[in-house]
Amino acid sequence: MTDETKAQLEEAIVNLIKEFTNRKRFKPGDIVKEMEMKFSASGITKDDIKIAIRDLTDSGRLIYGYAGGSFLSLPE
Amino acid sequence: MSKKYQTPLLDELKKGKWPSFVTEIERAAEKSEMTDDLLGQVEQSYKERMGHWKHGGMVGVKGYGGGIVGRFSDLPEKYPGVKEFHTIRINQPSGFFYTSDILRKIVDIGDKHASSLYNFHGSTGDIQMLGVKTSELETIFQQLVSFGFDLGGSGSALRTPSCCVGMARCEFANYDAMNICYNITQAFQDEMHRPIFNYKFKFKFSGCGNDCTASIARADLSVIGTWKDNIRIDQDMVKEYAKKMNLHKYVTSKCPTKCMSYGETGLKIDDSNCSKCMHCINVMPKALRPGVKGGATILLGSKAPMVSGPRLSMVLVPFYDVAEDAKNGYQWFRDLIGKIWEFWDEYGVSRERVGELIQRVGIGNFLEAIGLEPLPEMVSSPRGNPFVLYEDYVEVDGEQG
Ligand code: HEM
Ligand code: HEM
Ligand code: SF4
Numbered sequence A: 001m002t003d004e005t006k007a008q009l010e011e012a013i014v015n016l017i018k019e020f021t022n023r024k025r026f027k028p029g030d031i032v033k034e035m036e037m038k039f040s041a042s043g044i045t046k047d048d049i050k051i052a053i054r055d056l057t058d059s060g061r062l063i064y065g066y067a068g069g070s071f072l073s074l075p076e
Numbered sequence B: 001m002s003k004k005y006q007t008p009l010l011d012e013l014k015k016g017k018w019p020s021f022v023t024e025i026e027r028a029a030e031k032s033e034m035t036d037d038l039l040g041q042v043e044q045s046y047k048e049r050m051g052h053w054k055h056g057g058m059v060g061v062k063g064y065g066g067g068i069v070g071r072f073s074d075l076p077e078k079y080p081g082v083k084e085f086h087t088i089r090i091n092q093p094s095g096f097f098y099t100s101d102i103l104r105k106i107v108d109i110g111d112k113h114a115s116s117l118y119n120f121h122g123s124t125g126d127i128q129m130l131g132v133k134t135s136e137l138e139t140i141f142q143q144l145v146s147f148g149f150d151l152g153g154s155g156s157a158l159r160t161p162s163c164c165v166g167m168a169r170c171e172f173a174n175y176d177a178m179n180i181c182y183n184i185t186q187a188f189q190d191e192m193h194r195p196i197f198n199y200k201f202k203f204k205f206s207g208c209g210n211d212c213t214a215s216i217a218r219a220d221l222s223v224i225g226t227w228k229d230n231i232r233i234d235q236d237m238v239k240e241y242a243k244k245m246n247l248h249k250y251v252t253s254k255c256p257t258k259c260m261s262y263g264e265t266g267l268k269i270d271d272s273n274c275s276k277c278m279h280c281i282n283v284m285p286k287a288l289r290p291g292v293k294g295g296a297t298i299l300l301g302s303k304a305p306m307v308s309g310p311r312l313s314m315v316l317v318p319f320y321d322v323a324e325d326a327k328n329g330y331q332w333f334r335d336l337i338g339k340i341w342e343f344w345d346e347y348g349v350s351r352e353r354v355g356e357l358i359q360r361v362g363i364g365n366f367l368e369a370i371g372l373e374p375l376p377e378m379v380s381s382p383r384g385n386p387f388v389l390y391e392d393y394v395e396v397d398g399e400q401g
Protein backbone atom coordinates (compact mmCIF):
# COMPACT_ATOMS: atom_id res chain seq x y z
CA MET A 1 0.00 0.00 0.00
CA THR A 2 1.43 3.38 -0.96
CA ASP A 3 1.50 6.29 1.48
CA GLU A 4 -1.07 7.98 -0.69
CA THR A 5 -3.60 5.11 -0.58
CA LYS A 6 -2.98 4.80 3.15
CA ALA A 7 -3.83 8.47 3.64
CA GLN A 8 -6.94 8.04 1.47
CA LEU A 9 -7.98 5.00 3.47
CA GLU A 10 -7.58 6.84 6.77
CA GLU A 11 -9.54 9.83 5.45
CA ALA A 12 -12.31 7.52 4.24
CA ILE A 13 -12.58 5.88 7.66
CA VAL A 14 -12.74 9.19 9.52
CA ASN A 15 -15.25 10.59 7.02
CA LEU A 16 -17.51 7.58 7.31
CA ILE A 17 -17.62 7.91 11.08
CA LYS A 18 -18.08 11.68 10.83
CA GLU A 19 -20.94 11.29 8.37
CA PHE A 20 -22.85 8.99 10.70
CA THR A 21 -22.12 10.84 13.96
CA ASN A 22 -25.00 10.27 16.41
CA ARG A 23 -26.73 8.00 13.89
CA LYS A 24 -24.71 4.81 13.74
CA ARG A 25 -22.03 3.25 15.91
CA PHE A 26 -19.37 1.58 13.79
CA LYS A 27 -17.70 -1.47 15.25
CA PRO A 28 -14.11 -1.90 14.04
CA GLY A 29 -15.26 -5.01 12.17
CA ASP A 30 -17.92 -2.96 10.33
CA ILE A 31 -15.24 -0.50 9.25
CA VAL A 32 -13.09 -3.31 7.90
CA LYS A 33 -16.02 -4.61 5.84
CA GLU A 34 -17.01 -1.16 4.57
CA MET A 35 -13.45 -0.31 3.54
CA GLU A 36 -12.84 -3.68 1.91
CA MET A 37 -15.80 -2.91 -0.37
CA LYS A 38 -14.89 0.70 -1.00
CA PHE A 39 -11.24 -0.01 -1.76
CA SER A 40 -11.66 -3.38 -3.45
CA ALA A 41 -10.06 -2.03 -6.64
CA SER A 42 -6.85 -0.84 -4.98
CA GLY A 43 -5.88 -4.19 -3.49
CA ILE A 44 -6.18 -3.13 0.12
CA THR A 45 -6.20 -6.04 2.57
CA LYS A 46 -7.93 -6.56 5.90
CA ASP A 47 -4.61 -6.11 7.63
CA ASP A 48 -4.04 -2.76 5.90
CA ILE A 49 -7.37 -1.59 7.27
CA LYS A 50 -6.57 -2.84 10.75
CA ILE A 51 -3.25 -0.96 10.63
CA ALA A 52 -5.08 2.19 9.50
CA ILE A 53 -7.44 1.86 12.48
CA ARG A 54 -4.46 1.37 14.77
CA ASP A 55 -2.73 4.49 13.46
CA LEU A 56 -5.93 6.53 13.75
CA THR A 57 -6.49 5.48 17.36
CA ASP A 58 -2.81 5.83 18.30
CA SER A 59 -2.78 9.37 16.99
CA GLY A 60 -6.04 10.16 18.77
CA ARG A 61 -8.02 11.01 15.61
CA LEU A 62 -10.42 8.23 16.59
CA ILE A 63 -11.22 6.80 20.00
CA TYR A 64 -12.88 3.62 21.18
CA GLY A 65 -16.15 3.51 23.08
CA TYR A 66 -18.19 0.70 24.55
CA ALA A 67 -21.95 0.13 24.56
CA GLY A 68 -22.65 -3.60 24.64
CA GLY A 69 -19.80 -3.90 22.11
CA SER A 70 -16.75 -1.87 21.17
CA PHE A 71 -17.14 0.90 18.60
CA LEU A 72 -15.08 3.71 17.06
CA SER A 73 -15.92 7.37 17.35
CA LEU A 74 -14.49 10.85 16.93
CA PRO A 75 -13.01 12.34 20.10
CA GLU A 76 -15.49 14.63 21.88
CA MET B 1 -13.86 8.60 61.06
CA SER B 2 -17.58 9.21 61.50
CA LYS B 3 -19.84 7.52 59.05
CA LYS B 4 -21.31 9.67 56.33
CA TYR B 5 -24.25 7.29 55.81
CA GLN B 6 -26.20 4.97 58.08
CA THR B 7 -25.95 1.51 56.47
CA PRO B 8 -28.01 -0.98 58.49
CA LEU B 9 -28.33 -3.48 55.64
CA LEU B 10 -24.62 -3.47 54.80
CA ASP B 11 -23.86 -3.80 58.52
CA GLU B 12 -25.63 -7.16 58.47
CA LEU B 13 -23.00 -8.32 55.99
CA LYS B 14 -20.22 -7.65 58.50
CA LYS B 15 -21.56 -10.27 60.89
CA GLY B 16 -20.46 -13.88 60.98
CA LYS B 17 -17.06 -15.45 60.75
CA TRP B 18 -16.34 -14.88 57.06
CA PRO B 19 -14.38 -12.03 55.53
CA SER B 20 -16.74 -9.22 54.61
CA PHE B 21 -16.45 -6.94 51.60
CA VAL B 22 -18.32 -4.31 53.64
CA THR B 23 -15.62 -4.29 56.31
CA GLU B 24 -13.01 -3.93 53.57
CA ILE B 25 -14.83 -1.11 51.83
CA GLU B 26 -15.14 0.69 55.18
CA ARG B 27 -11.42 0.33 55.74
CA ALA B 28 -10.74 1.69 52.26
CA ALA B 29 -13.12 4.58 52.98
CA GLU B 30 -10.69 5.76 55.65
CA LYS B 31 -8.27 6.60 52.85
CA SER B 32 -10.66 7.62 50.11
CA GLU B 33 -13.61 10.01 50.15
CA MET B 34 -15.24 8.48 47.08
CA THR B 35 -15.48 5.14 48.82
CA ASP B 36 -17.84 6.60 51.46
CA ASP B 37 -20.28 7.41 48.71
CA LEU B 38 -19.89 3.86 47.43
CA LEU B 39 -21.22 2.59 50.78
CA GLY B 40 -24.14 5.02 50.56
CA GLN B 41 -25.10 3.99 47.05
CA VAL B 42 -24.76 0.26 47.68
CA GLU B 43 -26.92 0.57 50.84
CA GLN B 44 -29.58 2.33 48.79
CA SER B 45 -29.37 -0.45 46.16
CA TYR B 46 -29.89 -3.10 48.82
CA LYS B 47 -32.86 -1.21 50.23
CA GLU B 48 -34.52 -0.74 46.83
CA ARG B 49 -33.30 -4.05 45.40
CA MET B 50 -32.12 -2.17 42.38
CA GLY B 51 -28.67 -1.46 40.93
CA HIS B 52 -27.56 2.11 40.36
CA TRP B 53 -24.64 1.55 38.03
CA LYS B 54 -24.52 2.50 34.37
CA HIS B 55 -22.05 0.66 32.13
CA GLY B 56 -19.93 1.45 29.11
CA GLY B 57 -19.30 4.84 27.56
CA MET B 58 -16.26 6.57 26.18
CA VAL B 59 -13.69 5.72 28.80
CA GLY B 60 -10.23 4.50 27.93
CA VAL B 61 -6.63 5.49 27.50
CA LYS B 62 -5.18 6.80 24.27
CA GLY B 63 -4.71 4.18 21.57
CA TYR B 64 -6.34 1.37 23.57
CA GLY B 65 -9.81 0.01 22.95
CA GLY B 66 -9.93 -2.05 26.12
CA GLY B 67 -8.67 -2.45 29.65
CA ILE B 68 -11.01 0.04 31.27
CA VAL B 69 -14.49 -1.01 32.36
CA GLY B 70 -16.68 2.08 32.54
CA ARG B 71 -18.99 2.40 35.55
CA PHE B 72 -21.11 5.48 36.33
CA SER B 73 -23.55 6.13 39.12
CA ASP B 74 -27.08 6.94 37.99
CA LEU B 75 -27.43 9.03 41.17
CA PRO B 76 -24.43 11.35 40.70
CA GLU B 77 -25.98 14.31 42.58
CA LYS B 78 -26.65 12.23 45.64
CA TYR B 79 -23.36 10.30 45.56
CA PRO B 80 -20.84 12.53 43.76
CA GLY B 81 -17.90 10.34 44.86
CA VAL B 82 -19.09 7.50 42.62
CA LYS B 83 -20.21 9.65 39.69
CA GLU B 84 -17.40 7.94 37.79
CA PHE B 85 -16.25 4.66 39.30
CA HIS B 86 -14.38 2.85 36.55
CA THR B 87 -12.34 -0.33 36.82
CA ILE B 88 -8.84 -0.61 35.37
CA ARG B 89 -7.90 -4.12 34.35
CA ILE B 90 -4.19 -4.74 34.79
CA ASN B 91 -2.70 -7.75 33.01
CA GLN B 92 -1.56 -10.11 35.75
CA PRO B 93 1.74 -11.97 35.56
CA SER B 94 1.43 -15.65 34.59
CA GLY B 95 0.44 -17.65 37.69
CA PHE B 96 -0.15 -14.49 39.78
CA PHE B 97 3.37 -14.14 41.19
CA TYR B 98 4.37 -10.76 42.64
CA THR B 99 7.07 -9.28 44.77
CA SER B 100 5.77 -7.39 47.80
CA ASP B 101 7.59 -4.37 46.42
CA ILE B 102 5.56 -4.31 43.19
CA LEU B 103 2.32 -4.88 45.09
CA ARG B 104 3.06 -1.84 47.26
CA LYS B 105 3.75 0.23 44.17
CA ILE B 106 0.45 -0.79 42.60
CA VAL B 107 -1.62 -0.12 45.70
CA ASP B 108 0.12 3.20 46.25
CA ILE B 109 -1.23 4.28 42.86
CA GLY B 110 -4.71 3.17 43.84
CA ASP B 111 -4.54 4.92 47.21
CA LYS B 112 -3.52 8.15 45.54
CA HIS B 113 -5.65 8.11 42.39
CA ALA B 114 -8.54 5.67 42.97
CA SER B 115 -10.83 4.22 45.63
CA SER B 116 -8.22 1.99 47.34
CA LEU B 117 -10.29 -1.06 46.40
CA TYR B 118 -8.84 -3.88 44.33
CA ASN B 119 -9.79 -7.31 43.16
CA PHE B 120 -6.97 -9.88 43.25
CA HIS B 121 -8.16 -11.82 41.19
CA GLY B 122 -11.51 -12.17 39.48
CA SER B 123 -12.03 -15.00 37.07
CA THR B 124 -10.84 -12.78 34.22
CA GLY B 125 -7.37 -13.12 35.71
CA ASP B 126 -6.56 -9.41 35.76
CA ILE B 127 -5.83 -7.30 38.80
CA GLN B 128 -8.77 -4.94 38.97
CA MET B 129 -8.25 -1.47 40.33
CA LEU B 130 -11.69 -0.19 41.23
CA GLY B 131 -13.11 3.28 41.52
CA VAL B 132 -11.17 5.37 39.03
CA LYS B 133 -12.32 8.74 37.68
CA THR B 134 -12.04 9.38 33.94
CA SER B 135 -9.54 12.20 34.53
CA GLU B 136 -7.18 9.85 36.41
CA LEU B 137 -7.05 7.05 33.83
CA GLU B 138 -4.13 8.30 31.77
CA THR B 139 -1.99 9.11 34.85
CA ILE B 140 -2.53 5.68 36.37
CA PHE B 141 -1.87 3.96 33.06
CA GLN B 142 1.44 5.80 32.57
CA GLN B 143 2.57 4.87 36.08
CA LEU B 144 1.67 1.22 35.60
CA VAL B 145 3.57 1.16 32.32
CA SER B 146 6.63 2.61 34.08
CA PHE B 147 6.71 -0.53 36.31
CA GLY B 148 6.38 -2.82 33.29
CA PHE B 149 2.64 -3.52 33.60
CA ASP B 150 0.06 -3.19 30.85
CA LEU B 151 -3.71 -3.11 30.66
CA GLY B 152 -5.73 -6.28 30.22
CA GLY B 153 -8.60 -6.84 27.81
CA SER B 154 -12.22 -5.76 27.81
CA GLY B 155 -14.90 -5.12 25.19
CA SER B 156 -15.14 -7.05 21.91
CA ALA B 157 -11.58 -8.23 22.12
CA LEU B 158 -9.27 -10.96 23.30
CA ARG B 159 -9.56 -10.93 27.08
CA THR B 160 -6.46 -11.25 29.21
CA PRO B 161 -5.28 -14.87 28.88
CA SER B 162 -4.91 -16.52 32.26
CA CYS B 163 -3.45 -19.71 33.70
CA CYS B 164 -3.08 -21.68 36.90
CA VAL B 165 0.15 -21.64 38.95
CA GLY B 166 1.14 -24.68 36.93
CA MET B 167 4.64 -26.03 37.10
CA ALA B 168 5.79 -23.23 39.35
CA ARG B 169 4.00 -24.65 42.36
CA CYS B 170 1.92 -27.65 41.40
CA GLU B 171 3.09 -31.23 40.98
CA PHE B 172 -0.01 -32.08 38.92
CA ALA B 173 0.86 -29.80 36.00
CA ASN B 174 1.11 -31.75 32.75
CA TYR B 175 2.51 -28.89 30.70
CA ASP B 176 3.94 -25.44 31.29
CA ALA B 177 0.72 -23.45 31.51
CA MET B 178 2.50 -20.28 32.60
CA ASN B 179 4.82 -20.30 29.63
CA ILE B 180 2.16 -20.77 26.95
CA CYS B 181 -0.07 -18.20 28.65
CA TYR B 182 2.73 -15.62 28.62
CA ASN B 183 3.65 -16.43 25.04
CA ILE B 184 0.09 -16.18 23.75
CA THR B 185 -0.47 -12.92 25.64
CA GLN B 186 2.57 -11.40 23.94
CA ALA B 187 1.66 -12.82 20.53
CA PHE B 188 -1.86 -11.36 20.51
CA GLN B 189 -1.34 -7.87 21.94
CA ASP B 190 -3.20 -6.25 19.06
CA GLU B 191 -6.21 -8.51 19.45
CA MET B 192 -6.32 -7.64 23.15
CA HIS B 193 -5.88 -3.88 23.00
CA ARG B 194 -7.69 -3.14 19.74
CA PRO B 195 -11.13 -4.74 19.81
CA ILE B 196 -12.11 -6.05 16.41
CA PHE B 197 -14.01 -9.25 17.24
CA ASN B 198 -17.74 -9.92 17.17
CA TYR B 199 -17.62 -10.31 20.91
CA LYS B 200 -15.24 -11.30 23.69
CA PHE B 201 -12.83 -14.23 23.41
CA LYS B 202 -11.13 -15.85 26.40
CA PHE B 203 -8.24 -18.26 26.75
CA LYS B 204 -7.57 -20.11 29.96
CA PHE B 205 -4.79 -22.60 30.63
CA SER B 206 -5.05 -25.22 33.40
CA GLY B 207 -2.23 -27.66 34.05
CA CYS B 208 -4.52 -30.61 34.81
CA GLY B 209 -8.12 -31.76 34.99
CA ASN B 210 -8.63 -30.05 38.33
CA ASP B 211 -8.92 -27.00 36.11
CA CYS B 212 -8.11 -24.33 38.69
CA THR B 213 -8.90 -21.58 36.16
CA ALA B 214 -12.39 -23.06 35.62
CA SER B 215 -11.57 -22.91 31.93
CA ILE B 216 -14.09 -25.54 30.92
CA ALA B 217 -16.88 -23.21 31.95
CA ARG B 218 -15.36 -19.79 31.48
CA ALA B 219 -13.10 -19.76 28.44
CA ASP B 220 -13.98 -19.75 24.77
CA LEU B 221 -10.79 -21.73 24.36
CA SER B 222 -9.77 -23.98 27.25
CA VAL B 223 -6.43 -25.78 27.42
CA ILE B 224 -6.50 -28.45 30.11
CA GLY B 225 -3.56 -30.65 31.02
CA THR B 226 -3.72 -34.40 30.49
CA TRP B 227 -1.35 -37.30 29.83
CA LYS B 228 -1.02 -40.10 27.31
CA ASP B 229 0.65 -42.89 29.25
CA ASN B 230 -0.20 -44.56 32.55
CA ILE B 231 -0.80 -43.12 35.99
CA ARG B 232 2.37 -43.65 38.03
CA ILE B 233 1.62 -45.84 41.03
CA ASP B 234 3.68 -46.28 44.18
CA GLN B 235 2.12 -49.49 45.55
CA ASP B 236 3.82 -49.13 48.95
CA MET B 237 2.25 -45.73 49.43
CA VAL B 238 -1.10 -47.10 48.28
CA LYS B 239 -0.86 -49.60 51.17
CA GLU B 240 -0.12 -46.75 53.56
CA TYR B 241 -3.27 -44.97 52.43
CA ALA B 242 -5.22 -48.21 52.76
CA LYS B 243 -4.32 -48.32 56.45
CA LYS B 244 -5.89 -44.92 57.00
CA MET B 245 -8.94 -44.99 54.76
CA ASN B 246 -11.34 -47.18 52.87
CA LEU B 247 -9.91 -47.15 49.34
CA HIS B 248 -12.99 -48.72 47.87
CA LYS B 249 -15.28 -46.10 49.34
CA TYR B 250 -13.14 -43.03 48.66
CA VAL B 251 -11.12 -43.95 45.58
CA THR B 252 -12.04 -46.88 43.36
CA SER B 253 -15.84 -46.64 43.62
CA LYS B 254 -15.64 -42.93 42.86
CA CYS B 255 -13.66 -43.43 39.67
CA PRO B 256 -16.09 -42.11 37.02
CA THR B 257 -15.12 -44.71 34.44
CA LYS B 258 -14.84 -47.55 37.02
CA CYS B 259 -11.45 -48.46 35.64
CA MET B 260 -9.67 -49.17 38.91
CA SER B 261 -9.70 -51.87 41.53
CA TYR B 262 -7.87 -52.60 44.77
CA GLY B 263 -7.14 -56.05 46.17
CA GLU B 264 -4.47 -58.48 47.29
CA THR B 265 -2.23 -57.62 44.34
CA GLY B 266 -2.43 -53.90 44.98
CA LEU B 267 -4.06 -51.12 43.00
CA LYS B 268 -4.84 -51.85 39.35
CA ILE B 269 -5.80 -49.21 36.80
CA ASP B 270 -7.02 -49.90 33.29
CA ASP B 271 -5.44 -46.76 31.88
CA SER B 272 -7.07 -47.19 28.47
CA ASN B 273 -10.37 -46.35 30.14
CA CYS B 274 -9.09 -43.64 32.48
CA SER B 275 -10.48 -40.24 31.62
CA LYS B 276 -7.71 -38.39 33.48
CA CYS B 277 -10.27 -36.87 35.80
CA MET B 278 -7.68 -36.48 38.62
CA HIS B 279 -9.96 -37.86 41.34
CA CYS B 280 -7.76 -40.76 42.50
CA ILE B 281 -4.61 -38.64 42.28
CA ASN B 282 -6.20 -35.88 44.35
CA VAL B 283 -7.15 -38.35 47.08
CA MET B 284 -3.78 -40.14 47.17
CA PRO B 285 -1.21 -37.64 45.89
CA LYS B 286 1.66 -39.45 47.58
CA ALA B 287 0.81 -42.75 45.88
CA LEU B 288 -0.39 -41.65 42.44
CA ARG B 289 0.94 -39.18 39.90
CA PRO B 290 -0.03 -38.31 36.35
CA GLY B 291 1.95 -40.08 33.64
CA VAL B 292 5.13 -38.64 32.18
CA LYS B 293 3.86 -38.04 28.64
CA GLY B 294 2.13 -34.78 29.49
CA GLY B 295 0.23 -32.49 27.18
CA ALA B 296 -3.18 -30.91 27.02
CA THR B 297 -6.68 -31.25 25.67
CA ILE B 298 -7.93 -28.21 23.77
CA LEU B 299 -11.62 -27.43 24.21
CA LEU B 300 -13.78 -24.79 22.65
CA GLY B 301 -16.94 -22.90 23.22
CA SER B 302 -17.85 -22.27 26.84
CA LYS B 303 -19.34 -19.12 28.23
CA ALA B 304 -20.96 -18.18 31.50
CA PRO B 305 -23.68 -15.61 30.95
CA MET B 306 -25.91 -14.87 33.89
CA VAL B 307 -29.08 -14.49 31.84
CA SER B 308 -29.28 -17.23 29.21
CA GLY B 309 -27.47 -20.06 31.00
CA PRO B 310 -23.99 -21.45 30.74
CA ARG B 311 -22.35 -23.73 28.20
CA LEU B 312 -19.35 -25.97 28.75
CA SER B 313 -16.52 -26.36 26.27
CA MET B 314 -16.38 -29.33 23.94
CA VAL B 315 -13.24 -31.20 22.97
CA LEU B 316 -11.55 -29.89 19.86
CA VAL B 317 -8.10 -31.49 20.06
CA PRO B 318 -7.91 -34.54 22.35
CA PHE B 319 -4.15 -34.43 22.79
CA TYR B 320 -1.97 -31.43 22.11
CA ASP B 321 1.78 -31.97 22.58
CA VAL B 322 2.47 -28.63 24.23
CA ALA B 323 6.17 -29.18 24.93
CA GLU B 324 6.82 -30.07 21.30
CA ASP B 325 4.99 -27.00 20.01
CA ALA B 326 6.81 -24.83 22.58
CA LYS B 327 10.07 -25.53 20.75
CA ASN B 328 8.52 -23.78 17.80
CA GLY B 329 7.13 -20.80 19.69
CA TYR B 330 3.65 -22.43 19.85
CA GLN B 331 3.24 -21.85 16.11
CA TRP B 332 0.81 -24.73 15.61
CA PHE B 333 -1.41 -23.43 18.40
CA ARG B 334 -1.27 -19.88 17.07
CA ASP B 335 -2.22 -21.06 13.58
CA LEU B 336 -5.18 -22.97 15.00
CA ILE B 337 -6.36 -19.84 16.83
CA GLY B 338 -5.93 -17.83 13.64
CA LYS B 339 -8.21 -20.22 11.75
CA ILE B 340 -10.84 -20.19 14.48
CA TRP B 341 -10.88 -16.39 14.53
CA GLU B 342 -11.09 -16.23 10.74
CA PHE B 343 -14.15 -18.47 10.77
CA TRP B 344 -15.75 -16.49 13.58
CA ASP B 345 -15.00 -13.23 11.80
CA GLU B 346 -16.49 -14.51 8.54
CA TYR B 347 -19.65 -16.18 9.81
CA GLY B 348 -20.30 -14.86 13.31
CA VAL B 349 -22.77 -12.09 14.01
CA SER B 350 -22.43 -9.28 16.50
CA ARG B 351 -22.42 -10.47 20.16
CA GLU B 352 -22.20 -14.12 19.18
CA ARG B 353 -19.58 -16.12 21.06
CA VAL B 354 -17.66 -18.71 19.07
CA GLY B 355 -19.44 -21.58 20.88
CA GLU B 356 -22.84 -20.19 19.90
CA LEU B 357 -21.71 -19.85 16.29
CA ILE B 358 -20.64 -23.49 16.20
CA GLN B 359 -23.97 -24.52 17.67
CA ARG B 360 -25.71 -22.50 14.96
CA VAL B 361 -23.74 -23.66 11.92
CA GLY B 362 -22.92 -27.18 13.10
CA ILE B 363 -19.68 -28.71 14.24
CA GLY B 364 -19.06 -30.39 10.88
CA ASN B 365 -18.93 -27.13 8.96
CA PHE B 366 -16.73 -25.61 11.58
CA LEU B 367 -14.19 -28.45 11.60
CA GLU B 368 -14.01 -28.42 7.84
CA ALA B 369 -13.28 -24.70 7.85
CA ILE B 370 -10.48 -24.91 10.38
CA GLY B 371 -9.07 -28.08 8.83
CA LEU B 372 -9.45 -30.58 11.69
CA GLU B 373 -10.63 -34.17 11.24
CA PRO B 374 -13.73 -35.07 13.23
CA LEU B 375 -12.92 -37.48 16.06
CA PRO B 376 -15.16 -39.43 18.44
CA GLU B 377 -13.63 -37.57 21.41
CA MET B 378 -15.18 -34.35 20.14
CA VAL B 379 -18.60 -35.45 21.25
CA SER B 380 -19.26 -34.77 24.90
CA SER B 381 -20.83 -38.20 25.49
CA PRO B 382 -20.90 -40.26 22.30
CA ARG B 383 -22.80 -43.24 23.70
CA GLY B 384 -25.58 -41.02 24.96
CA ASN B 385 -26.27 -39.45 21.60
CA PRO B 386 -27.91 -41.56 18.87
CA PHE B 387 -27.61 -38.79 16.29
CA VAL B 388 -23.86 -38.88 15.90
CA LEU B 389 -23.11 -39.90 12.33
CA TYR B 390 -19.59 -40.63 11.26
CA GLU B 391 -20.24 -40.18 7.52
CA ASP B 392 -17.50 -41.61 5.35
CA TYR B 393 -14.88 -41.63 8.07
CA VAL B 394 -15.97 -45.14 9.03
CA GLU B 395 -15.00 -46.51 5.64
CA VAL B 396 -11.65 -44.80 5.61
CA ASP B 397 -10.05 -47.18 8.05
CA GLY B 398 -12.60 -49.93 7.72
CA GLU B 399 -13.35 -50.04 11.44
CA GLN B 400 -16.60 -50.08 13.31
CA GLY B 401 -17.70 -46.49 14.05
C1 HEM C 1 -24.24 -6.22 44.63
C2 HEM C 1 -23.47 -5.73 43.70
C3 HEM C 1 -22.77 -6.53 42.63
C4 HEM C 1 -23.01 -7.80 42.17
C5 HEM C 1 -24.05 -8.80 42.62
C6 HEM C 1 -22.03 -8.08 41.15
C7 HEM C 1 -21.93 -9.26 40.46
C8 HEM C 1 -20.88 -9.56 39.64
C9 HEM C 1 -20.60 -10.87 39.11
C10 HEM C 1 -21.40 -12.13 39.38
C11 HEM C 1 -19.49 -10.79 38.36
C12 HEM C 1 -18.79 -11.91 37.64
C13 HEM C 1 -17.68 -12.33 38.58
C14 HEM C 1 -16.61 -13.16 37.94
O1 HEM C 1 -16.81 -13.65 36.82
O2 HEM C 1 -15.56 -13.33 38.58
C15 HEM C 1 -19.07 -9.41 38.41
C16 HEM C 1 -17.97 -8.93 37.78
C17 HEM C 1 -17.56 -7.62 37.82
N1 HEM C 1 -18.14 -6.58 38.50
FE1 HEM C 1 -19.70 -6.77 39.71
N2 HEM C 1 -21.25 -6.96 40.98
C18 HEM C 1 -21.66 -6.01 41.88
C19 HEM C 1 -21.14 -4.77 42.06
C20 HEM C 1 -20.11 -4.23 41.30
C21 HEM C 1 -19.59 -2.91 41.48
C22 HEM C 1 -20.07 -1.94 42.54
C23 HEM C 1 -18.61 -2.74 40.54
C24 HEM C 1 -17.76 -1.54 40.25
C25 HEM C 1 -18.17 -0.33 40.45
C26 HEM C 1 -18.51 -3.99 39.81
C27 HEM C 1 -17.62 -4.21 38.81
C28 HEM C 1 -17.41 -5.45 38.29
C29 HEM C 1 -16.31 -5.76 37.39
C30 HEM C 1 -15.25 -4.81 36.89
C31 HEM C 1 -16.42 -7.14 37.11
C32 HEM C 1 -15.52 -7.96 36.26
C33 HEM C 1 -14.68 -8.74 37.22
C34 HEM C 1 -13.99 -9.87 36.58
O3 HEM C 1 -14.28 -10.15 35.40
O4 HEM C 1 -13.18 -10.52 37.24
N3 HEM C 1 -19.45 -4.86 40.28
N4 HEM C 1 -19.93 -8.69 39.18
C1 HEM D 1 -44.12 -33.24 18.14
C2 HEM D 1 -43.99 -34.54 18.01
C3 HEM D 1 -42.88 -35.37 18.60
C4 HEM D 1 -41.93 -35.04 19.49
C5 HEM D 1 -41.73 -33.71 20.21
C6 HEM D 1 -41.11 -36.22 19.69
C7 HEM D 1 -39.99 -36.24 20.54
C8 HEM D 1 -39.21 -37.35 20.69
C9 HEM D 1 -38.04 -37.40 21.50
C10 HEM D 1 -37.48 -36.25 22.33
C11 HEM D 1 -37.51 -38.63 21.39
C12 HEM D 1 -36.25 -39.13 22.07
C13 HEM D 1 -35.11 -38.96 21.12
C14 HEM D 1 -33.84 -39.52 21.67
O1 HEM D 1 -33.75 -40.75 21.77
O2 HEM D 1 -32.93 -38.75 22.00
C15 HEM D 1 -38.36 -39.37 20.51
C16 HEM D 1 -38.12 -40.68 20.15
C17 HEM D 1 -38.96 -41.39 19.33
N1 HEM D 1 -40.06 -40.93 18.66
FE1 HEM D 1 -40.83 -39.09 18.79
N2 HEM D 1 -41.55 -37.21 18.92
C18 HEM D 1 -42.65 -36.75 18.23
C19 HEM D 1 -43.41 -37.42 17.32
C20 HEM D 1 -43.23 -38.76 16.99
C21 HEM D 1 -44.08 -39.49 16.07
C22 HEM D 1 -45.27 -38.89 15.31
C23 HEM D 1 -43.57 -40.75 16.03
C24 HEM D 1 -44.02 -41.95 15.23
C25 HEM D 1 -44.92 -41.93 14.28
C26 HEM D 1 -42.44 -40.80 16.91
C27 HEM D 1 -41.68 -41.92 17.13
C28 HEM D 1 -40.61 -41.97 17.93
C29 HEM D 1 -39.77 -43.16 18.13
C30 HEM D 1 -39.97 -44.53 17.50
C31 HEM D 1 -38.75 -42.78 18.99
C32 HEM D 1 -37.64 -43.66 19.51
C33 HEM D 1 -36.47 -43.50 18.59
C34 HEM D 1 -35.23 -44.20 19.11
O3 HEM D 1 -35.10 -44.38 20.35
O4 HEM D 1 -34.37 -44.52 18.30
N3 HEM D 1 -42.28 -39.58 17.49
N4 HEM D 1 -39.38 -38.57 20.09
S1 SF4 E 1 -5.13 -26.88 37.36
FE1 SF4 E 1 -4.02 -28.71 38.02
S2 SF4 E 1 -1.88 -28.19 37.56
FE2 SF4 E 1 -2.98 -26.25 37.62
S3 SF4 E 1 -2.79 -25.55 39.75
FE3 SF4 E 1 -4.73 -26.67 39.58
S4 SF4 E 1 -4.22 -28.74 40.25
FE4 SF4 E 1 -2.28 -27.75 39.74
Ligand code: SF4
Pocket (backbone or CB within 6 Å): B254, B255, B256, B257, B258, B259, B260, B269, B273, B274, B275, B276, B277, B278, B279, B280, B281
Ligand atom coordinates in the same frame (compact mmCIF):
# COMPACT_ATOMS: atom_id res chain seq x y z
S1 SF4 F 1 -7.90 -40.29 37.01
FE1 SF4 F 1 -10.12 -40.48 37.27
S2 SF4 F 1 -10.74 -41.83 35.59
FE2 SF4 F 1 -8.52 -42.06 35.82
S3 SF4 F 1 -8.27 -43.81 37.21
FE3 SF4 F 1 -8.25 -41.95 38.49
S4 SF4 F 1 -10.36 -41.70 39.13
FE4 SF4 F 1 -10.41 -43.13 37.42
